[in-house]
Amino acid sequence: MSPTTPLTAAELEDRMDRYLDPALSSRRTAARPAADLAGFSAAEQGFVLHWGAVIAKDNAELAYQFTAFAPRAMGLMDLDAVQSWLLYAMDLYDKKGQLPAIRALQEVAEFASNQQEKLAGRALEDCVGVLERFVCGLNGRPLKLAAGDRHYTDTEQCLLPPVIGRLPDPEANFRLYKAMVVHQWAQNWYGTWRGGVLLEAVATRGLTGAGLGLFHALEQVRLDACIARDFPGLQRDMAALRHVLDRGAEGRAPDWSAVTAALADPAAGVADSLNLTARLHGRRPDTCCYRGALDPDAVRACLESRVALERDLFRIALARLVEDQDGRPPGAEQPEALTLPETAARLGAQRRADPDSPTGLRFELLLDGKPVAPPDDVRSVMESILQDHGEIPPEYLVAAGPGLYRRAAADAGRDPDAVWAGTYHEEGAFLYDEWDHERRHHRKGWCVLREHAVPPASLDCYHRTLAKHRGLIKSIRRTFEVLRGEERIARRQPHGEDVDLDALVDAYADCRAGLEQTDRLFTRLHRDERNIAVLFMVDMSGSTKGWINDAERESLILLAEALHTLGDRFAIYGFSGWTRKRCECYPVKRFAEPYDDSAKARICGIAPRDYTRMGAPIRHLTKLLRAQDARTRLLITLSDGKPDDYDHQYRGVYGIEDTRAALFEARRDGIHPFCITIDEQGADYLPHMYGPANYAVIADVGKLPLKVSDIYRKLTS
Amino acid sequence: MQHQLRVIKPEDYFILDEPYYEPVGDEIAVFEAAYHHGLPILLKGPTGCGKTRFMEHMAWRLKRPLITVSCHDDLTSSDLVGRFLVKGGETIWVDGPLARAVRAGGICYLDEIVEARKDTTVVIHPLADDRRCLPMEKVGELLEAPTEFCLAISYNPGYQSVLKDLKQSTRQRFVALEFDYPGAALEQRIVEKESGIASGAARQLVKFAHMTRNLKGQGLDEGASTRLLVHAAKLMVAGVAPVVACKSAVAQALTDDPDMLTAINELSGSLF
Ligand SMILES: Nc1ncnc2c1ncn2[C@@H]1O[C@H](COP(=O)(O)OP(=O)(O)OP(=O)(O)O)[C@@H](O)[C@H]1O
Ligand SMILES: [Mg+2]
Numbered sequence: 001m002s003p004t005t006p007l008t009a010a011e012l013e014d015r016m017d018r019y020l021d022p023a024l025s026s027r028r029t030a031a032r033p034a035a036d037l038a039g040f041s042a043a044e045q046g047f048v049l050h051w052g053a054v055i056a057k058d059n060a061e062l063a064y065q066f067t068a069f070a071p072r073a074m075g076l077m078d079l080d081a082v083q084s085w086l087l088y089a090m091d092l093y094d095k096k097g098q099l100p101a102i103r104a105l106q107e108v109a110e111f112a113s114n115q116q117e118k119l120a121g122r123a124l125e126d127c128v129g130v131l132e133r134f135v136c137g138l139n140g141r142p143l144k145l146a147a148g149d150r151h152y153t154d155t156e157q158c159l160l161p162p163v164i165g166r167l168p169d170p171e172a173n174f175r176l177y178k179a180m181v182v183h184q185w186a187q188n189w190y191g192t193w194r195g196g197v198l199l200e201a202v203a204t205r206g207l208t209g210a211g212l213g214l215f216h217a218l219e220q221v222r223l224d225a226c227i228a229r230d231f232p233g234l235q236r237d238m239a240a241l242r243h244v245l246d247r248g249a250e251g252r253a254p255d256w257s258a259v260t261a262a263l264a265d266p267a268a269g270v271a272d273s274l275n276l277t278a279r280l281h282g283r284r285p286d287t288c289c290y291r292g293a294l295d296p297d298a299v300r301a302c303l304e305s306r307v308a309l310e311r312d313l314f315r316i317a318l319a320r321l322v323e324d325q326d327g328r329p330p331g332a333e334q335p336e337a338l339t340l341p342e343t344a345a346r347l348g349a350q351r352r353a354d355p356d357s358p359t360g361l362r363f364e365l366l367l368d369g370k371p372v373a374p375p376d377d378v379r380s381v382m383e384s385i386l387q388d389h390g391e392i393p394p395e396y397l398v399a400a401g402p403g404l405y406r407r408a409a410a411d412a413g414r415d416p417d418a419v420w421a422g423t424y425h426e427e428g429a430f431l432y433d434e435w436d437h438e439r440r441h442h443r444k445g446w447c448v449l450r451e452h453a454v455p456p457a458s459l460d461c462y463h464r465t466l467a468k469h470r471g472l473i474k475s476i477r478r479t480f481e482v483l484r485g486e487e488r489i490a491r492r493q494p495h496g497e498d499v500d501l502d503a504l505v506d507a508y509a510d511c512r513a514g515l516e517q518t519d520r521l522f523t524r525l526h527r528d529e530r531n532i533a534v535l536f537m538v539d540m541s542g543s544t545k546g547w548i549n550d551a552e553r554e555s556l557i558l559l560a561e562a563l564h565t566l567g568d569r570f571a572i573y574g575f576s577g578w579t580r581k582r583c584e585c586y587p588v589k590r591f592a593e594p595y596d597d598s599a600k601a602r603i604c605g606i607a608p609r610d611y612t613r614m615g616a617p618i619r620h621l622t623k624l625l626r627a628q629d630a631r632t633r634l635l636i637t638l639s640d641g642k643p644d645d646y647d648h649q650y651r652g653v654y655g656i657e658d659t660r661a662a663l664f665e666a667r668r669d670g671i672h673p674f675c676i677t678i679d680e681q682g683a684d685y686l687p688h689m690y691g692p693a694n695y696a697v698i699a700d701v702g703k704l705p706l707k708v709s710d711i712y713r714k715l716t717s
Numbered sequence: 718m719q720h721q722l723r724v725i726k727p728e729d730y731f732i733l734d735e736p737y738y739e740p741v742g743d744e745i746a747v748f749e750a751a752y753h754h755g756l757p758i759l760l761k762g763p764t765g766c767g768k769t770r771f772m773e774h775m776a777w778r779l780k781r782p783l784i785t786v787s788c789h790d791d792l793t794s795s796d797l798v799g800r801f802l803v804k805g806g807e808t809i810w811v812d813g814p815l816a817r818a819v820r821a822g823g824i825c826y827l828d829e830i831v832e833a834r835k836d837t838t839v840v841i842h843p844l845a846d847d848r849r850c851l852p853m854e855k856v857g858e859l860l861e862a863p864t865e866f867c868l869a870i871s872y873n874p875g876y877q878s879v880l881k882d883l884k885q886s887t888r889q890r891f892v893a894l895e896f897d898y899p900g901a902a903l904e905q906r907i908v909e910k911e912s913g914i915a916s917g918a919a920r921q922l923v924k925f926a927h928m929t930r931n932l933k934g935q936g937l938d939e940g941a942s943t944r945l946l947v948h949a950a951k952l953m954v955a956g957v958a959p960v961v962a963c964k965s966a967v968a969q970a971l972t973d974d975p976d977m978l979t980a981i982n983e984l985s986g987s988l989f
Contacts, residue, residue: 133980136935137928138987178983233960234987356901356924376934497795498855499808521803525793 007045009038016067019053023060033064036071044074051086054438062093065105076112085111087439094443114163121165122173131181138182140189141384145181151292153184154302155193155388166245166289176245179238179290182231186223190358193299194390197270202296207277215277216294217285218260222273225264226358238290245289256286307388310381315400317378318347321367322399343399349392359390432616434580437657447616449583454574456601465557469705473561476709480562488526496522532716533569533591533630537621538606539639540574540586545608548640548678555638555708556588556603562709564595568716569630575617576609583616584609591628613650614643618662618673626669633671634715638708641679660689674715676708727784727814728821731776738767738774739907741899748775751892757845757868759888762896765942767907768871771896772826781865782823786814788833794840798853810856819844819851822865830870831883838887844868845890898943901927907943912950918959921988922946925963928984929971936977941967959989 007015013034020030037045048070056063066086073082085108093101104111124147135143141156148159160180164173192198198215201207207215228235259280263273322343346368354362363386364371374382385392431445466473490496492503500523511517536559538552556572563570571593574586588606589599618635625633643655650658663673675686675695686695698707751758752775760768769785776783786797797815801808818825830838844851845868851860870891872883898904901923908919923946930940945967952962963985968978 129976130979130983133932133936133977134983137932137980137984139928139931142935231987233985233989237987497793497800499801499803504803504808519803522801 004042006038006040006042009035012037012045012049015049016052019049019056020060020064020067023056023064028064030067033068033071037067040071040074044079047079047082048074051083055086055090057438058090059093059098062089062098062101062105065102069105069108073108073112076109077115081112081115084115087441090439114165121163121167122170122177123163124160124177125162127174127177131177134178135181135185138185138189140185141380141387143181143185143188150295151180152295152298153187154295154298155188156302156306158184172241175237176241176289179234179241180292182227182234182238183220183223183290184292186227187219188387190223190226191390192219192223192270193303194270194359194388196303197274199296199300199303201274207274211277211281212294212296214280214283214285215273216291217288218263218276218280219270219273220288220291221260222263222268222270225266225268229266241289246287303388306384310385310388311396312400313381314378314385314396315398317374317381318343318397319399321365321372321374321378322346325367325372344397347397347399349397351391359386361391363392430620432583432619434615435658435661437654437661442661447580447583447613449577449585449616449620451585451587454586454588454602454605456598457605459597459601459604461553461604462557462600465554465705466561469554469558472706473558476558476562477565479713480566480709490524490526492518492520493522493524494520496524498523531631532634533625533628533632534563534571534634534636534712534716535591535621535625536570536572537617537635537637538572538574538588539612539637539641540576540606540609541612541640541644542576542608542610543612543644544640549606549608551678551704552638553603553606555705556606557600558705559709559712560589560595560600560603562712569628571624572603573617573621573624574606574609575614575621576611577613577616578610580613580616582610583613583620585617585620591624611650612639612641612644612655614639614655615658615662618659618666622662622666622669622671625666625671632716635666635671635673636712636715637673637675637677639675639677639679641677642681642685656685656689663690672715674711676704676711678704728782728817728823730782730784730823731780732773732783733777735777736770736773737910738770739899739903739910741767741896741903744771744894744896745775745778747892747894749778752779752867755847755849755864755867756892757870757890759891759893760869760871760896761874761893762871763873763898763939763942765944766896766898767943768896769826769828772824772869776824779824779867781867782818782821783826784814784818784821784823785826785828787828788830788837790832790834792833792837794837795855797837797840798851799855801855815841815844816851816853816860819860819862819866822863824867824869827868827870830872830887835884838884841868841870842887842890845887898926898930904943904946908946908950911947912954914950914954918953919950921959922950922963925967925985925988929967929981932977932981936974937971939971941971945970960986963989 009031013030016030016034017024024030037048040048048067052063052067052070055066066089070082073085077085085105088111089101089104092104124145128145132143132145135145135158143153143158144156145158145160147162149161151160153159158181160177164176167173167176187193198207202212224235224238227238260276262268263276348366348369350364350366350371352362352364353360363382365374365382366372382392385396430449432447432449433442433444434446435441436443491500493500500521503518503521507517507521536556538556540549544552560570560572569591570589571591572588574588575584576586577583586606588602589595593599614637618637621635625635643659644651666673673690673694675682675690676698677686677695678698680697680699682695682697686697689695696707696711698704748758748771760771762768772783772785786792795813797813799811799813799816802811803809812820815825817823827833827841840851843849844862849862849866851862852858853860872888899907904926905916905919905923908914908922909916912919914922926941926943926946929937933940948970949959949962949966952966953959957965960982964982968981968985971981972978
């Protein structure tokens, strides 16, 4: 912003009135905030007015609170910090709603004092990527890390403070995070929750409150000893942290290490920690900077859903193994009651000693007495089961009967909202970021995208199209055949398969004439291989209903015929959706699928659905395209208009900017995006989204089938 | 170890000293059986798990020269079979490595066969079935392989790309041997023997390798191979600190992703 003179209170009030209008009343005017802001520089005023207006588009009340508290915030912090305060509140608004966001704005003083800590500290957000990979490398069930107000694990998630600033530099604060994560991982890996021993003690022996705290401290002694044996480097780090942060605790109980020494024995288990807890009843535990808390209720809840799910998954996997062995599903013709005992007798788990495993045991799956190597996904389920039970319970070793097996094969579509519930429900769904242009940052994992099957339709539409465009198809085929990579003999090459006789004769003559002899004497077979992968992204939004949809289908059929001739690898995906939680992609033809009758039937089945939230589908399809090993990768969108969604926010600039950002990311990954649209207004926004030469507007829908092939030919020759 | 420069023709490349190879299963017996029956061999397995070393070992055992060709996507059939060269106004035919191996009754090892162009792969077909011959169309000859000749190819099934898949008509001609990273104890012994490192450190290195293998598919395409462990161990023997050795020899070789690099370095730091 240019250094101009600051606005007066009256001018400020006037500007504020404009964007705050819905939040103002006769009792609440912008006079007070305007007066507070009048004392600031023009740049600072501009900052508040800009962001106030931005927020007002989402929520006028929030904008009012921001405008009212901003002067105080600017008195306490520099502009960067004020901006983080605002983004923090907006994040809360997105995730939890208006009230928590307003509270965050009002608690500006607290935020400012934390800010100092944050400068030296580490935010979880910044190191979660490293920590998650780290803990995944340590082994065991992957732990998701998330910020929470308490620090504990439910055995699938690990909750951590959002910011740590207890130590003077970010590096040291990162080590504290690492220690916290390791301690929670250790509970899972070294069996604090294994076999339900602890949960049982909590339920039946009333182990809660101080007792549970004491147990946790003792169990930590055991876990730390395990860590020290297996990970000396970690042990050093963790001991150093305690040395700095837990000084007082060491002084308080001089005999603590003597009393707990038995727990450091390699053979000690959670039961030993429990026994010692009973013996030391009433004693105050030491404190520890990375211990956090235990939450048996959370663990129980998590365990209940996981145990049932994993038992089913495991049994289905066994059924698959049996099927592979027998060449038919278990009990395909027999009733369940007959087959279950039969497979139970054929399956077994052999235990073997394994010093590297935390339980000292390893299990091998046996089918008909012979060891079978389970595929990777089964192995991870099996490991998770072992982590919970310490063994494979006998009732797990029964292949799933036809009922469960068939249910799994059909894989009933889940409620998309369940996607947000837990780790398991995210399987099959993809989370993508979305670009918020006003806040100028990505909203992380904001959109949930699922792939849905396209119901195949009858091939009538296909045959009709072929008949209708018979002449066109012929000419398209011809033009495309010319493009097909053909072997060409390159002459006068320095290296090659054969001698180029013409060149040799010339060279001989040159030599005779006393001229210098060339070494370009060979012919080389040169194949202009068309190394192209193209993905068509087809608008299936509601607005395409009717002849646009027909034209899309016809275009795709003609094009697919041509691509088939050409041998280019291609895929077709429809996209649509409805709000950020229901972004949808419809695989019509995947890259690996052949262009056969069922693919044709799915093209015929392309039908209009909901809205056009484009960012997430572009990101999804970019990912698929990126996995294709091709020299040229094209992402071609067929659409009838600009990005749009049911929620007002996505309409207009927001949607366009998100789409533009997604396309930018695609380009960065080496993909060429191109857009073909029939929206006559396209020229207004497409150059901005796709870049000037990367789109085509087709005025006449009827011409779409012809044009699409034509454009493709031009793009790739 | 001191090595002098030696210049030798490929077909004279006899391996005289026993290459150190630690058998993982019955691969030596299977290879020998296949060899004596003139069957071609396919080695499957991830990178750096000992395939090349195994071939060297077998070449030594069978006392045949080993001719290795690393395949790439520009490799044409004449790169394998041979081509005309022009020297001083005269054209002369020069055998490619495959033809030389056939003539010399050697072992021809085509490394990473899927990288070669599809039309190149088919020239080995007649050699890889019971005809055991190599047609050389350009000179109008047919080389019939002597009993000593052996064809072996390698292939890494880990790259799950449709393009990099071996055609059924190719793979069904070969006896397949599957390789994987050796079990922890064996891998530790290999690392010790190859580098001379102390057993405690070798054990930790193998543990470290397992950690990175846990990350396969979670941001890493491959975990650390035995080869990388040997590299790290050699650096450590030369006095490089363990964490630094793991970083330079392993982490940097696995990924460029900064978060992943930090995480892998933290993992090695937790062990040493
Ligand atoms: N079984 C083994 N016995 C002895 N050394 C081994 C063994 N396995 C691996 N190595 C060690 O690992 C190194 C790498 O093995 P090698 O070069 O044979 O891998 P490769 O499977 O051919 O890999 P690539 O597919 O990348 O060519 C060897 O140099 C050797 O040090
Ligand atoms: Mg090799």
